[in-house]
Amino acid sequence: MICPVCNSQVPDGLSVCPYCGQPFAVSPTSAAGASATPAVDNIKAMPQPAMPELVEKHHLDRAIRARHWQRWFFYGFIVLLFLAAIGIIVNMNNANSDLIAKMATADQNLQSTTASLNKTTTDLGTSQQSLATTKSQLADMTAKYTQAQQDLDAKSATLQSMITQSTDISQQLKTAQADSSAAAGNIRALILRLAVPISNQNIAKIPVAVTGLNVGPDSDNDGLSDQAEIALGTDAKNVDTNHNGHNDLQDLTNGYDPSSTSKSKFPVDQKFANGLKGKIVLETQRGNAAWYIYPQNGERYFLGLTADGYAAMREMAYWTSGYKGTQ
Ligand SMILES: [Ca+2]
Numbered sequence: 001m002i003c004p005v006c007n008s009q010v011p012d013g014l015s016v017c018p019y020c021g022q023p024f025a026v027s028p029t030s031a032a033g034a035s036a037t038p039a040v041d042n043i044k045a046m047p048q049p050a051m052p053e054l055v056e057k058h059h060l061d062r063a064i065r066a067r068h069w070q071r072w073f074f075y076g077f078i079v080l081l082f083l084a085a086i087g088i089i090v091n092m093n094n095a096n097s098d099l100i101a102k103m104a105t106a107d108q109n110l111q112s113t114t115a116s117l118n119k120t121t122t123d124l125g126t127s128q129q130s131l132a133t134t135k136s137q138l139a140d141m142t143a144k145y146t147q148a149q150q151d152l153d154a155k156s157a158t159l160q161s162m163i164t165q166s167t168d169i170s171q172q173l174k175t176a177q178a179d180s181s182a183a184a185g186n187i188r189a190l191i192l193r194l195a196v197p198i199s200n201q202n203i204a205k206i207p208v209a210v211t212g213l214n215v216g217p218d219s220d221n222d223g224l225s226d227q228a229e230i231a232l233g234t235d236a237k238n239v240d241t242n243h244n245g246h247n248d249l250q251d252l253t254n255g256y257d258p259s260s261t262s263k264s265k266f267p268v269d270q271k272f273a274n275g276l277k278g279k280i281v282l283e284t285q286r287g288n289a290a291w292y293i294y295p296q297n298g299e300r301y302f303l304g305l306t307a308d309g310y311a312a313m314r315e316m317a318y319w320t321s322g323y324k325g326t327q
């Protein structure tokens with residue numbers, strides 16, 4: 001049978017384990033039968049170690065085996081700890097390397113960010129200066145705009161005043177033109193009333209003063225105005241009315257009658273002319289031409305056609321003023 005305490009194989013029928021001293025329960029059959037004798041015999045036949053030594057040896061063996069297993073467990077545990085420590089160190093080393101790399105990267109990023117920040121700060125300073133300059137310019141422009149607006153308002157007011165004045169002047173000019181037209185009519189009527197009528201034949205007896213004959217339009221550009229050519233009976237659109245090879249002004253300057261087809265000189269009668277000194281004569285056959293007979297030399301000075309009474313008045317004022325300029 002097996003000892004329940006030390007698990008040692010012991011012969012059946014023993015009341016005590018010979019290895020550990022554990023008492024056994026003795027069955028009645030084995031305790032009081034004839035079979036008890038063989039068991040005792042077996043026990044006797046077996047080498048019987050001393051009981052204390054056996055127990056002590058058994059305990060020592062168990063302690064040794066326990067120590068043995070404990071030692072191996074300890075060694076295994078140490079190995080595991082060592083491996084774990086190596087793993088931890090390796091991981092720490094790797095982590096440290098990663099941290100160093102990350103720190104280097106972070107340091108580079110920090111330097112880059114710092115440089116970028118410094119540049120941004122510089123740009124910001126520049127932008128602030130530019131903004132300040134722009135604000136200053138804007139304020140200056142605003143002031144100029146305000147001044148320009150004020151100037152514009154002032155000029156607008158001045159212009160409006162000038163427009164008002166221009167309207168007044170325009171109205172005054174219209175009034176003056178009406179007055180002038182009325183005055184010209186009155187002067188024309190006065191000349192017609194005061195002038196001495198003279199025939200085309202008789203006026204040719206009065207020498208022509210070759211001055212004052214170029215006032216106004218000159219269609220053929222021969223030096224005689226269109227009105228003067230009407231008064232002289234020449235063609236205002238033909239420089240040589242009598243076809244004698246000399247233009248109308250040249251004929252007149254040399255005493256020839258530029259309207260005469262006979263190409264002859266004027267039939268000047270100075271005595272007749274002197275009789276009309278200081279008077280206005282009106283030759284009615286050639287557009288009511290008015291002439292002033294100058295008192296000093298008895299020559300006739302063209303005043304104009306009475307259709308233009310105002311011009312006639314100016315000419316008469318000129319010739320009667322005593323002034324003989326370059327007209
Ligand atoms: Ca002419």
Ligand SMILES: [Ca+2]
Nearest residue numbers: 240244246247
């Ligand atoms: Ca001629």
